[in-house]
Amino acid sequence: MRRRLIRLSLALTALLSAVIVTACVADPPGRVGGDGVALPGVAATPPMGWNSWQPFGCSVTEAQVRAQVDALVSSGLRDAGYRYVVVDDCWNASDRAEDGALQADPTRFPSGMAALGQYVHARGLKFGLYVGASDKTCTQYQGVYPGATGSRGVETRDAATLASWGADFVKSDWCSSNGRHEDQVEAFTAWRNALRTVGRPMVLSINPNSGVAGTPPGQAFDWGGVATMTRVTNDIAPNFQSVSTIADAVGLVAPRTRVDAFNDPDMLVVGQGLSASHARTQMSLWAMLAAPLMLGTDLTRLSSENVATVANRAMIALDQDARAVSGAPVAGDAEVWSRAIGQKGLAVSMTNRTSKPKLISVSLASLGLTGDTVAGVDVWTSKRYQARDGALAVRVAPGDTALLEIV
Ligand code: GAL
Numbered sequence: 001m002r003r004r005l006i007r008l009s010l011a012l013t014a015l016l017s018a019v020i021v022t023a024c025v026a027d028p029p030g031r032v033g034g035d036g037v038a039l040p041g042v043a044a045t046p047p048m049g050w051n052s053w054q055p056f057g058c059s060v061t062e063a064q065v066r067a068q069v070d071a072l073v074s075s076g077l078r079d080a081g082y083r084y085v086v087v088d089d090c091w092n093a094s095d096r097a098e099d100g101a102l103q104a105d106p107t108r109f110p111s112g113m114a115a116l117g118q119y120v121h122a123r124g125l126k127f128g129l130y131v132g133a134s135d136k137t138c139t140q141y142q143g144v145y146p147g148a149t150g151s152r153g154v155e156t157r158d159a160a161t162l163a164s165w166g167a168d169f170v171k172s173d174w175c176s177s178n179g180r181h182e183d184q185v186e187a188f189t190a191w192r193n194a195l196r197t198v199g200r201p202m203v204l205s206i207n208p209n210s211g212v213a214g215t216p217p218g219q220a221f222d223w224g225g226v227a228t229m230t231r232v233t234n235d236i237a238p239n240f241q242s243v244s245t246i247a248d249a250v251g252l253v254a255p256r257t258r259v260d261a262f263n264d265p266d267m268l269v270v271g272q273g274l275s276a277s278h279a280r281t282q283m284s285l286w287a288m289l290a291a292p293l294m295l296g297t298d299l300t301r302l303s304s305e306n307v308a309t310v311a312n313r314a315m316i317a318l319d320q321d322a323r324a325v326s327g328a329p330v331a332g333d334a335e336v337w338s339r340a341i342g343q344k345g346l347a348v349s350m351t352n353r354t355s356k357p358k359l360i361s362v363s364l365a366s367l368g369l370t371g372d373t374v375a376g377v378d379v380w381t382s383k384r385y386q387a388r389d390g391a392l393a394v395r396v397a398p399g400d401t402a403l404l405e406i407v
Contacts, residue, residue, distance in 0.1 A: 032185055033225025037260035038192045042201050043228050045320040046262045046292045047169070049084025049128070054238070054267055054296030058090040058139050061108040066119055071299035073123050080311040081320065082295060084169050084203070085120050086128030089137050094147030101161045102131075102149060117166035128169025128203070129162055133187045138175035138210060152187055159194035162202070169203040170195065174217075175210040184208050184217060188226045205264065205292070207231040219249060224261030229292050231264045236296075238272035240281070240399060244353060247285040248334055257290050257326035265289060267296030271306045277400035279309045280380055281351055284401040287319035288327035288339050288349050314379035315403070318347055336362045346406040348376060352396035360402070361393035369406065376404030
């Protein structure tokens with residue numbers, strides 16, 4: 001009897017431990033792909049680079065990409081940190097090769113992708129390519145480009161092809177109204193698993209949103225266990241309204257950000273019609289968000305003022321801060337955001353979304369600060385603002401952002 005009791009209690013203990021272990025390794029609520037990051041070590045800080053989609057769309061050519069590579073170098077943007085050169089949709093031929101491999105469009109990319117990868121690497125840059133996560137790429141799904149060359153079911157083979165061309169970055173885009181959440185999880189996880197074993201470190205950038213009705217899946221789920229960077233919203237448009245709306249949406253999911261797992265608010269559209277103040281605002285908010293900084297413009301035509309904005313050292317240092325936490329609105333105020341930086345530092349952004357100059361003020365208490373000695377230096381203007389009566393106040397020009405580092 002006693003023995004039986006001991007056996008029963010051992011069995012119960014084993015069962016309980018199994019339950020506890022299962023509970024510990026299970027996904028935290030809402031996080032897809034598990035608690036760990038998808039591809040450890042590929043991106044300690046948010047990836048920075050250039051993407052072809054905004055400036056060139058589906059008519060992108062090899063000559064254009066080479067010219068962008070040259071411009072990244074000559075403008076100093078490579079040395080400022082913009083390293084990934086990503087060729088988006090339409091680089092591929094509308095048919096796969098006889099053996100099933102993806103292949104470059106022979107007319108627009110006559111030298112092929114391996115040669116382009118070499119051109120990119122020879123200039124100290126990294127190489128990225130777009131793929132369709134479902135059965136088609138986005139333009140194929142929309143019927144504006146022929147074929148159905150999506151990677152669903154052949155992720156491992158496509159990862160190997162991209163690796164053989166020297167790719168360092170894969171952008172995998174859902175863009176389909178076919179499929180449930182489970183199908184997206186399977187498709188993106190297959191890419192993650194393929195990149196884990198392909199033998200070459202690659203960033204995995206995913207967009208689960210396009211083609212899907214309702215709340216964008218990038219907002220609804222934390223994909224940090226599946227991808228290095230995840231688009232949270234649908235495509236950015238080159239205007240202040242779009243920049244503003246996207247920043248707000250991404251600010252809501254700020255706690256997801258960590259090393260190797262970044263929320264992606266889409267490309268920087270500086271140079272695509274944003275005014276100088278709106279350009280500063282986009283750069284400030286993207287840096288506050290610890291967002292990937294992908295230039296979505298024709299760099300051969302970028303004005304020196306815009307080059308200076310996106311190359312601003314303080315903004316890049318903020319974006320790339322090693323703590324890799326995202327800033328978020330202070331007490332739900334969309335105008336004022338704070339972000340922890342460095343060992344114990346703090347950055348505070350104040351954005352004027354109106355069309356008139358505006359005095360924006362934030363209480364020290366809401367920033368967790370006290371004392372008369374607190375001051376902020378606006379890193380765009382180098383002006384110093386001393387706290388008064390327990391608050392920091394800055395007059396901000398219409399559409400502009402003051403980015404204070406607290407000293
Ligand atoms: C969209 C995606 C864009 C771009 C485009 C290419 O789904 O959001 O960033 O990749 O497809 O067709």
